Amino acid sequence: MAKLLRIRDLHLRFPTFRGTVHALNGVDLTLGAGQILGLVGETGSGKSMTAYATVGLVPPPGRITSGVIEWNGRNLLRATDAELQRLRGQEISMIFQSPRTSLNPLFSIAQQFEIYQRAHGQAKGAAARAQAHGMLERVGIPDPRRVLRSYPHELSTGMCQRILIAMALSGRPRLLLADEPTTGIDVTLQAQILRLVRELVASQNTATLLITHDLGVVAEICDRVAVMYAGRIVEEGPVERIYGDPRHPYTQGLIASTLRVDEQKPIHIIPGVVPNLLVPPSACMFRERCPIAAATCAQLEPPIVEVSLGQHARCHFAADTGAFAAAERQRAQLAGVRPQDLTV
Amino acid sequence: MRVLRYVSKRLLFLGPVLFGVVTVVFIVARMLPGDPVHLLAPRDADAQTLAVIRTELGLDKPILAQFARYLTDIGRGEFGRAIHTGNPVLVDIANRFPATLELTILGLSLCILVSIPLGVLAAVRRNGPLDHVSRLTSLLGVSMPSFWLALLLIYTFFFHLDLAPPPLGRGPIGFDPPRVTGMYTIDTLLAGDLAGFATVVHYLLLPVISLALINMAPLTRLTRASMIEVLGSDYVRYALAAGVPRRVVQFRLALKNALLAPITMIGILVGNLLGGAVIIETIFAWPGLGLWAVTAATQSDYAPVQAFALFAATTKVLVYLLTDLAYFAIDPRIRY
Secondary structure, eight states, rough: OEOOOOEEEEEEEEETTEEEEEEEEEEEEETTTOOEEEEETTTSSSHHHHHHHHTOOOOOEEEEEEEEEETTTTGGGOOOOHHHHBTTTTOOOEOOOOOHHHHHHOOOHHHHHHHHHHTTTTTHHHHHHHHHHHHHHOOOSSSSHHHHSOOGSOHHHHHHHHHHHHHHHOOOEEEEEESTTTTOHHHHHHHHHHHHHHHHHHHTOEEEEEESSSSHHHHOOOSSSEEEEETTTEEEHHHHHHHOOOOSHHHHHHHSSSSOTTOOOOOOOOOOOOOOOOOOOOOOGGGGGGGTTTTTHHOOOOHHHHHETTTTETTTTOOTTHHHHHHHHHHHEEEEEEEGGGOO | OOHHHHHHHHHHHHHHHHHHHHHHHHHHHSSSOOOHHHEEEEEEEEHHHHHHHHOOOOOOOSSHHHHHHHHHHHHHHHHOOOOOSBBBBHHHHHHHHHHHHHHHHHHHHHHHHHHHHHHHHHHOOOOSSSHHHHHHHHHHHHHHHHHHHHHHHIIIIIIISSSSSOOSSSSSSSSOOOOOOSHHHHHHHHHTOOOHHHHHHHHHHHHHHHHHHHHHHHHHHHHOOOHHHTSHHHHHHHHHTTTTOHIIIIIIIHHHHHHHHHHHHHHHHHHHHOOOOOHHHHHOOOOOOHHHHHHHHTTTHHHHHHHHHHHHHHHHHHHHHHHHHHHHHTTTTTOO
């Protein structure tokens, strides 16, 4: 499959008064046309920063120190501001969480639509209004005429997210960066929004990078999933492969941590906390919390191992399928938990 | 229509507000040390003369009776006479308000014209050279007492450089353009007196600049902070991500939001200054309301103090109403 977006060894630093925050530490990511990739990880693992870096909107004082972001074979890190601005909204669009605050409170929906349309040199006047009307209809807004006249505070959260999606997709971008679009939205609405995104991107053949910390959401609409930890992708592959046979101990821990209704077992907890990115650990970032860490994990950068077709894990022991389960069993025994209660 | 209903509702509130002001000022004025009778009486007056004056002024009556009389006088439009000028209070106010108004309008306009763009640009180019310069001068301006700044300006531009006229009011002694509005700039222009206009502007220079500089620092800081906050908001981020050019985002989408806070501040400033820019008026011997009221207060001259408080409160309420109407026009979230 033709690669639309290829991020290689991306490093992002935030110089602060307390020191340099190593936000991204060598992100590798590829995304094919029309593909839906889920990007999961804890808060602060660098998911959003990866997306911002892609469209050249890293908030100051952040600085990309090395790496390549290839868009259709072109390195975006060398693109000018004007080029990036043309790219945004037309080739790559973005939607965010907190839809209500993503719309400007002082402008009507029609005015905001018009500003976005003008930015892309799309239709003007009556044609623009008709197009806006059509887009709102496509995202399932019942009375577009009324909604266009409204201001954001008069609309519900779900309505606002639909409008943002309509605006983001009106330029027919080839990539949609969705930064936790359903976080903080109630569950029934979440499902509707996700279904909407899936249908729209499928109909326009728009590739999607879905940033979330909800593994359920990923399972529902993604083709592939990438797991981020401390500014790095630690495991990446087709959703069924990763969920069925995770090889990185962090992924294994994450999947074991998800609640299941049908199993009455104590929830699995990954011990420890996310490393302080002011002083990132050497070699393997996860080793301090890893149940299978060995001496080599502190000395050598873990290699990227292709564990099965299209599934990669960044771990010295990615090939050792039983190691994680064994380690967890041992830990549980020490803690006095019965083996049959383990979720791994 | 909704706006009209709102305005009339707000104006109805003016009544109770003013009654409150009248009451408080009446009480405070009576609590001030000093006796207005001595102001009117000759220096060597005997007790009997003093008693006669006291009866004439109605000051021998119980305090409630005095208050009732004061209220009925106000109802009839009688505000009494300012002892220190000898004029009816209303005449003094009519004479002096244009001087204050002219100073306020020009001073604040200059202040706004500099502060708002400066604050916005400082926020847009945050941590740039302009930002640093504006932050440093703002800090300096905020920390410097206003009378000191005015004195420095007089010392430099009048005493040393001789670029400005002496700080002695609105024009040379005897300068009195034909009165139409009472604002000399307009009156001289209406009379076609260009030389007179130049004189007026010359005399306005230092007071206007002082007034502008004093208020510039807080307004610039507020504008900058407000703009920085808006520039970090979700909708700015979304607009940028949607490919709207940075300039449009900053100066069309963000600016409107960022101006809400400064508008409030300007409203408060106008409200305060129309009641007399006391310090500036005192330093420049500017014959405005502030100087008049301060003189009256220091001489226990009740009538002008009370009338002034009433006048200041009324203008303030009206200016705040205008501020709210500006909000009404800008922010669709506000519904009354």
